Amino acid sequence: xxxxxxxxxxxxxxxxxxxxxxxxxxxxxxxxxxxxxxxxxxxxxxxxxxxxxxxxxxxxxxxxxxxxxxxxxxxxxxxxxxxxxxxxxxxxxxxxxxxxxxxxxxxxxxxxxxxxxxxxxxxxxxxxxxxxxxxxxxxxxxxxxxxxxxxxxxxxxxxxxxxxxxxxxxxxxxxxxxxxxxxxxxxxxxxxxxxxxxxxxxxxxxxxx
Amino acid sequence: xxxxxxxxxxxxxxxxxxxxxxxxxxxxxxxxxxxxxxxxxxxxxxxxxxxxxxxxxxxxxxxxxxxxxxxxxxxxxxxxxxxxxxxxxxxxxxxxxxxxxxxxxxxxxxxxxxxxxxxxxxxxxxxxxxxxxxxxxxxxxxxxxxxxxxxxxxxxxxxxxxxxxxxxxxxxxxxxxxxxxxxxxxxxxxxxxxxxxxxxxxxxxxxxx
DNA sequence: AGAAAAACCTATCAATTGATAAAATCATAA
DNA sequence: TTATGATTTTATCAATTGATAGGTTTTTCT
Numbered sequence: 382x383x384x385x386x387x388x389x390x391x392x393x394x395x396x397x398x399x400x401x402x403x404x405x406x407x408x409x410x411x412x413x414x415x416x417x418x419x420x421x422x423x424x425x426x427x428x429x430x431x432x433x434x435x436x437x438x439x440x441x442x443x444x445x446x447x448x449x450x451x452x453x454x455x456x457x458x459x460x461x462x463x464x465x466x467x468x469x470x471x472x473x474x475x476x477x478x479x480x481x482x483x484x485x486x487x488x489x490x491x492x493x494x495x496x497x498x499x500x501x502x503x504x505x506x507x508x509x510x511x512x513x514x515x516x517x518x519x520x521x522x523x524x525x526x527x528x529x530x531x532x533x534x535x536x537x538x539x540x541x542x543x544x545x546x547x548x549x550x551x552x553x554x555x556x557x558x559x560x561x562x563x564x565x566x567x568x569x570x571x572x573x574x575x576x577x578x579x580x581x582x583x584x585x586x587x588x589x590x
Numbered sequence: 591x592x593x594x595x596x597x598x599x600x601x602x603x604x605x606x607x608x609x610x611x612x613x614x615x616x617x618x619x620x621x622x623x624x625x626x627x628x629x630x631x632x633x634x635x636x637x638x639x640x641x642x643x644x645x646x647x648x649x650x651x652x653x654x655x656x657x658x659x660x661x662x663x664x665x666x667x668x669x670x671x672x673x674x675x676x677x678x679x680x681x682x683x684x685x686x687x688x689x690x691x692x693x694x695x696x697x698x699x700x701x702x703x704x705x706x707x708x709x710x711x712x713x714x715x716x717x718x719x720x721x722x723x724x725x726x727x728x729x730x731x732x733x734x735x736x737x738x739x740x741x742x743x744x745x746x747x748x749x750x751x752x753x754x755x756x757x758x759x760x761x762x763x764x765x766x767x768x769x770x771x772x773x774x775x776x777x778x779x780x781x782x783x784x785x786x787x788x789x790x791x792x793x794x795x796x797x798x799x
Numbered sequence: 800a801g802a803a804a805a806a807c808c809t810a811t812c813a814a815t816t817g818a819t820a821a822a823a824t825c826a827t828a829a
Numbered sequence: 830t831t832a833t834g835a836t837t838t839t840a841t842c843a844a845t846t847g848a849t850a851g852g853t854t855t856t857t858c859t
Contacts, residue, residue: 411702423838426838489698528789529789535781546760636806639806
């Protein structure tokens, strides 16, 4: 039947899958086309039969990366939509486990290795897959009075989403952590972004302003 | 007198100063030795008269970067040591303005472009210049009862410092911001990490556990 | 002034990079 | 079975990279 099609598609998909791991760990510049080819078990020029150039492969990687994240986050938020804290926790935990090993590196590559048209395109994908889903959580929280008044505190949905994402993508010098530690971290991040580090009396003091 | 010394030192310092801007903006791999030399107004081999190789220049850059930050943070903390919120705000604001344009890129380079000995060394510098000063703020806050019980909340000084630094080094897709916006951001980060995004009633609810 | 040393430049190297051309292999459909 | 087209390989390209050798200029010290 269409074995020919599927056969070709195997390599096609494998390239993106392999390149994804490499690009996300070492960054765009540090990963050569030969390295990708080796990890795929093919020769370097074969890459150019499936993709016109290195940049296209990277774009394909970003697309799959962001698409997977989008579907997962939407599913999680739909599942536990009524419980704000639980929802923040679940999202935090999922990203913490499944995010690219160096999100900062990813942003750097997007900004420095791509031309402006592609930057705009990726930024659009990024907003749909990360920003919008997380912001929707806070938006709902605001409507239900569970989140402080945005006008007073500056806690608008989108900036709030960026704050949570900042906490998640910290990992300054550390390596990948085991699952139960990630769960613990997710719990901490959730509590901090919702309730803060200050003891409750201090928190009240601020709220009177 | 020692004009010879000073003359040599001029170029010596200029290389580090110029390389600092380039490395921090574009990353280690994206900045070639020729690019550094051009920006200094010298030819590329001249670099190798002042420094044995590219990596040494990068290490020198990191050293100066971290040293400057350390002295600044210690000064700030000493100045406004009795007021927790103000102290957090001042530190946040300073880092926000003076930090390398892509801190994530810096961490990536440290982890991927340096050998293990140098990694350990830089990590030591990093802890002294960023982690320790900020952690000292939270340590004092805990002693004074202004920060939640670390044993219950997980808000130990060092992890707390990392949380604040995560917020500061967010800047996911944005460019450098003007001064008054940075001040606004610093204000928000300070309030969020201390008091959280949840409305006060929600915060109380959590505190009862 | 003149010797010594420091600073700098021209020319060049080997290695690696992304990318292309052309030949060889393989699977598919007639 | 055989012709066709997709897939992969070998061989190779020009450009860029970090780094070195050797000569030239500039500064310093006596």
